[in-house]
Amino acid sequence: MxxxxxxxxxxxxxxxxxxxxxxxxxxxxxxxxxxxxxxxxxxxxxxxxxxxxxxxxxxxxxxxxxxxxxxxxxxxxxxxxxxxxxxxxxxIELPKLGWYLDQIDIESNNLRTIDFDFDIKHLEQFIDSQKRDNTYVNYDLIKEATRLLPELNFVFTGKSGYYAGHCIVLPINEATYENLKTRKISNKDLRASNLINYKNLERPIFYRYDITGDSNDSVFYIMAKFFRFFRNMENKNYLFCGYTERDDNYKLNLQVGLNIVWEDKILQKELELDYPPRFLEGDFNAYLSSIE
CATH class of the missing domain: 1.10.260.40 (lambda repressor-like DNA-binding domains)
Structure with missing residues (x-):
């Protein structure tokens, strides 16, 4: 910073x-x-x-x-x-993991499910600007993800009432997971047809599309709600995966139970990142079990 x-x-x-x-x-x-x-x-x-x-x-x-x-x-x-x-x-660094565990049940009235018509301009502008690509976001994808998984598709507004962060997680089908994992497709290729109703699946697969907050306070409330979902989920046989280019969460992702499947060190040099962009997968069962 x-x-x-x-x-x-x-x-x-x-x-x-x-x-x-x-x-x-x-x-x-x-x-x-x-x-x-x-x-x-x-x-x-x-x-x-x-x-x-x-x-x-x-x-x-x-x-x-x-x-x-x-x-x-x-x-x-x-x-x-x-x-x-x-x-x-x-x-300026992300909080230690214990911070989330100690206060995971603290909620905020400033968290709400994505209201597509109201929020899409902010979500699209933020994601497109970060990716330097004004065609990155697919509207139908966000709509369907919010319909299928409202608990993990939400925005956070700070004390001032302005947009301060969001969480977008996709319930994806097995074929989509395999294609993302093997780099046959990327986030930009994802469409509503890649999503599935996860509730009756033996192994639900959740894909991190984009999660961000504008300060550590915002990140805390967003991630506390995120972790509560997985703590309270009855089916623990889920898989969480995602692609990220962020430097600040590299070590934390590993500490919560995710494993690196692949890294892109060529892109790391192009973007001048401390850590390579990467695809991760795993679950949070061991991490969250310490607070049960």
Whole structure:
């Protein structure tokens, strides 16, 4: 994470990360070029009502923008790759596993099942921007996943009420699992026809499509709900799998019971990652049994 001390510094790095000119950025947030130039030089503050437009257009966390858009800015750490912020340099790593186990039953009223018509623009914008591909998300896939598995397809809104993270997990059929595992298809190829009603299967297969939160607090509530589902599931003969490019969860994935099937070290170099993109599979039975 990088420490930001001003809104101008943040906007400059946002444009660099997404390869946008000042004109591109101005068009994205519906202001004129001169306004962006003055913001980046920290000559003007953003009007409070415009903060919301910027948050919705860029999907940068509201608290991040709000902290830096002040006469006396609150220094805030942020990572564009993981879309996570923190107020302290000591709180930039993901929490230890014990944190989830100790407080797994703490719930939040800010978690709700995906409302497709309302949420899809935020989900699509976030996922497409992370993948640098504006054709990545398939609408029917998200709709069907939410219908079949509403418990694991949800969004989280922070204390401010703005989008702060989501969980999208797919109940997939056996053939789809084999094709993903052997790299015959990727996330971008997935369609609603690859999903199945898992409830009557001898071995349900759940696929991590995308899980993210904008801070450790958001991640905690999202993952606590995620783990509660598997803890309470009667059929323990399930398989959980997924593909991820994230650096920050590499060790945690192994600690909760997932095993690496393959890694892509060529893509690791292209994306300049600390750890290679990878396909993992396993279950959380041993990990979750310690709290029963």
């Amino acid at each position: 990088k420490k930001y001390n001003s809104i101008g510094e943040l906007f400059i790095d946002y444009r660099k990360f997404y390869n946008l000119s000042q004109t591109d950025f101005a068009n994205l947030i519906n202001v004129d070029l001169r306004t962006v130039q003055r913001w980046e030089k920290d000559l003007n503050l953003i009007k409070s009502e415009k903060e919301e437009d910027i948050v919705l257009a860029t999907l940068m966390p509201y608290q991040l923008v709000h902290n830096l858009n002040a006469t006396i800015p609150i220094p805030t750490f942020y990572n564009f790759k993981t879309r996570k912020y923190s107020l302290s340099g000591q709180n």
